[in-house]
Amino acid sequence: VAMAHLAWRLAQRWCPSSLQVISFPVVQLHLNRTAMRASQKDFENAMNQVKLLKKDPGNEVKLKLYSLYKQATEGPCNVPKPGVFDLINKAKWDAWNALGSLPKETARQNYVDLVSSLSSSLESSSQVEPGTDRKSTGYETLMVTSEDGITKIMLNRPTKKNALNVEMYHEIMHALKAASKDDSAITVLTGNGDYYSSGNDLTNFTDIPPGGVEEKAKNGAILLREFVGCFIDFPKPLIAVVNGPAVGISVTLLGLFDAVYASDRATFHTPFSHLGQSPEGCSSYTFPKIMSPAKATEMLVFGKKLTAGEACAQGLVTEVFPDRTFQKEVWTRLKAFAKLPPNAMRISKEIIRNREKEKLHAVNAEECSVLQGRWLSDECMNAVVNFLSRKSKL
Numbered sequence: 001v002a003m004a005h006l007a008w009r010l011a012q013r014w015c016p017s018s019l020q021v022i023s024f025p026v027v028q029l030h031l032n033r034t035a036m037r038a039s040q041k042d043f044e045n046a047m048n049q050v051k052l053l054k055k056d057p058g059n060e061v062k063l064k065l066y067s068l069y070k071q072a073t074e075g076p077c078n079v080p081k082p083g084v085f086d087l088i089n090k091a092k093w094d095a096w097n098a099l100g101s102l103p104k105e106t107a108r109q110n111y112v113d114l115v116s117s118l119s120s121s122l123e124s125s126s127q128v129e130p131g132t133d134r135k136s137t138g139y140e141t142l143m144v145t146s147e148d149g150i151t152k153i154m155l156n157r158p159t160k161k162n163a164l165n166v167e168m169y170h171e172i173m174h175a176l177k178a179a180s181k182d183d184s185a186i187t188v189l190t191g192n193g194d195y196y197s198s199g200n201d202l203t204n205f206t207d208i209p210p211g212g213v214e215e216k217a218k219n220g221a222i223l224l225r226e227f228v229g230c231f232i233d234f235p236k237p238l239i240a241v242v243n244g245p246a247v248g249i250s251v252t253l254l255g256l257f258d259a260v261y262a263s264d265r266a267t268f269h270t271p272f273s274h275l276g277q278s279p280e281g282c283s284s285y286t287f288p289k290i291m292s293p294a295k296a297t298e299m300l301v302f303g304k305k306l307t308a309g310e311a312c313a314q315g316l317v318t319e320v321f322p323d324r325t326f327q328k329e330v331w332t333r334l335k336a337f338a339k340l341p342p343n344a345m346r347i348s349k350e351i352i353r354n355r356e357k358e359k360l361h362a363v364n365a366e367e368c369s370v371l372q373g374r375w376l377s378d379e380c381m382n383a384v385v386n387f388l389s390r391k392s393k394l
């Protein structure tokens, strides 16, 4: 009820017309002109594009635009948190604050990317020519764009640190299936905001079906198996652009990527024992192979959090970049990769991965079955309850 009320209040305040709503940060842009540096022109173009949007992008997107704008121009949230009853300003504050210490440059880039995806998605689909560069949305929890031979799947719940809710699992599977068939050469997974992903959304455990917790655990295991299976079978080069901290399943899956580029702000944390859970994403097989059994045990059993540099030294991360230049350097490199002959890349990936596939599917099935049992354990239930009742964080 509170959320519906908030959405209604936001709509009332911000939506007399989409231009009026979204032009709010444009005005401030001019006041903050001096804060702009290298990509000021792109940023200003993006602000202008926003004014030309024909359809209202919705409150969630407007909050994102607002927070990225504030972060890009003023840096991390620097104003006191509004009171609980000041719903609109609290929503805006929450969105801005959720960006944490995201650098101004990255916020500007994310703003430009977001506007770019909106400009395309909110126009008539008849303007999209088959075979040309395109951007697609229709996703609630992702931003998916396809250009320069790269399909980019961006996890897009920054206010929840890109935690994977059930909808996001389904949308990622859908986006991967679409990417496997589109005309892009490579596919990239990344996160919007200051986190890459905080892993499984722990509120996934709260929606109990009529069959009770057993049915919930069984459904979770089926979903997880299908989800991880999509990564095992993905046919094109799959690259993770780890823009910030990664937790849980967002870390374990990295063992199934073809390359992992990380900002030096990223950390890698798999606190399964703390959560009464056990490894997934085929990490019980890939991690010992990648980094040695003992190092894998430190991560997967003892929950040791690695810095980006440590993860790179262990072979989980391919290369680490300074956060300041991360986006620019990585995307320049990816654009060059995407120009390589796509069939050759696909075939080379196949020959590297194929002999492992059967094993990976078997490991996935076993991990899901073990996890199904863990989700019913007191250890796991207590950990989830503690998080949800704000008694614990990682």
Ligand SMILES: CCCC/C=C/CC(=O)SCCNC(=O)CCNC(=O)[C@H](O)C(C)(C)COP(=O)(O)OP(=O)(O)OC[C@H]1O[C@@H](n2cnc3c(N)ncnc32)[C@H](O)[C@@H]1OP(=O)(O)O
Pocket: 094, 098, 159, 160, 161, 163, 164, 198, 199, 200, 201, 202, 203, 204, 220, 221, 223, 224, 247, 248, 249, 250, 272, 275, 277, 280, 387, 392, 393, 394
């Ligand atoms: C069906 C398939 C299942 C596959 C299983 C996979 C296993 C895993 O992935 S295990 C890993 C699970 N993840 C966690 O345990 C992380 C829990 N989150 C945290 O400890 C903290 O939120 C954080 C350390 C990630 C960030 O702390 P910080 O203080 O910077 O920010 P917060 O105020 O806590 O977060 C903002 C906002 O986001 C919500 N949130 C963040 N992560 C999650 C999450 N994993 N699940 C649910 N909600 C999450 C957090 O509650 C805040 O929400 P509110 O603003 O509404 O309070």
